[in-house]
Amino acid sequence: MPTLPPKKEIFLTGLWKDNPVLRQILGICSTLAVTNLMVNTLVMDVGLIFTVCMSSLTVSLLRRYTPMRIRMMVQTLIIASYVIIVDIMIRAYLPDISEALGPYVALIITNCIIMGRCEAFARHNPPVASFIDGLGMSLGYSLVLIAIAFIREPLGFGSLLGFRVMPESFVQWTVMIMAPGAFFTLGIMVWILKYFRPQKGEEKG
Amino acid sequence: MEYINPMTLFFAAIFTNNILLTNFLGLCPFLSMSRQKKSALGMGAAVVFVMASTTALNNLVHYKILVPLGLEHFRFIVFIVVIAAFVQLVEMTVERFFPSLYFVLGIFLPLITVNCAIFGASLFMVIRRYDFVQSLAYGAGSGIGWMLAIIAISAIREKLQKTAKLPRGLEGPAITLIITGLLALAFLAFSGMIRVQ
Secondary structure, three states: OOOOOOHHHHHHHHHHHOOOOOOOOOOHHHHHHHOOOHHHHHHHHHHHHHHHHHHHHHHHHOOOOOOHHHHHHHHHHHHHHHHHHHHHHHHHHOHHHHHHHHHHOHHHOOOHHHHHHHHHHHOOOOHHHHHHHHHHHHHHHHHHHHHHHHHHHHHHHOEEOOEEOOOOOOOOOHHHHOHHHHHHHHHHHHHHHHHHOOOOOOOOO | OOOOOHHHHHHHHHOOOOOOOOOOOOHHHHHHHOOOHHHHHHHHHHHHHHHHHHHHHHHHHHHHHHHHHOOHHHHHHHHHHHHHHHHHHHHHHHHHHOHHHHHHHHHHHHHHOOOHHHHHHHHHHHHOOOOHHHHHHHHHHHHHHHHHHHHHHHHHHHHHHHHOOOOOOOOOHHHHHHHHHHHHHHHHHHHHOOOOO
């Protein structure tokens, strides 16, 4: 068994060095869909953090008992069970936001970050390390979502968390709350990051 | 909610409510598979077929099995399993009876299970309460819309690769996202045509 890097290292890798959204370009479907309002973003983040941590933990605990051939199916079922819990909780306590998020809560199941972490990390490593890895990755994901919402909501609605932050004379950029604005924001963020910190093994595209 | 003609729904799903450009679904395979036109075409064709079939199938499963039994809470798990099983079945059938087709589509089929657009289409179908015919039209339309977008992007990327000199850091995913944004902007021009949600 290879030696594990220290816990802090695992945490920071997910949070920043290998940030799932900006570095690995994973799980961006929901990244773009929920970031037009900060409130939706925060709820989505909490749901995702819970799901990633718990499924990494569960997959890691079951890693010795899961047959190799059906592990994908097992992982999907574990993830889906946690997402159902999140969905029921959000529907019970925050019905308005549940309405606004629509199918995107359920789409956490097919969010590649979770599956990716289970495949790449949790199924070879002990539970505590897996949990921390999940926490780092999901916090990294959340930070990017919050950053995008922080750009889109003020420009698109002139508000932040529902409070007005832009001056009255500010003309709202409607395009920012629609699909193209989301693509532009994320594209530019990825560009800026890659400009300052080029990746090893650069791909051409 | 008023009844929407399936034909209207079909065209709305392609143009005004394109599942990729307005709902952001299926972006992961979209970014990774759009490097070449040929693979984009294969992936797109596989998505059209699977999305139309699974959306209709999940509609039957939801209204004929889950609702009567009061098991709606489990629909996420059931949908995922239906999609995975269907893809597996199609893969085996195609491999057995149409080897030449398998050669073209084969490698794309397993990837489809994790394509969130497929799962998303089933979820939208439940939220918007489509009946069977509407689901079929919506699934087929969404699939074609997704295919249209990935083919357009892959053609642009192929050209870019040959001719453009991009600034540092912009190559790869960044420029693809920005081009997709422009494409989404172009598709907004259709939005006055039909109004579905």
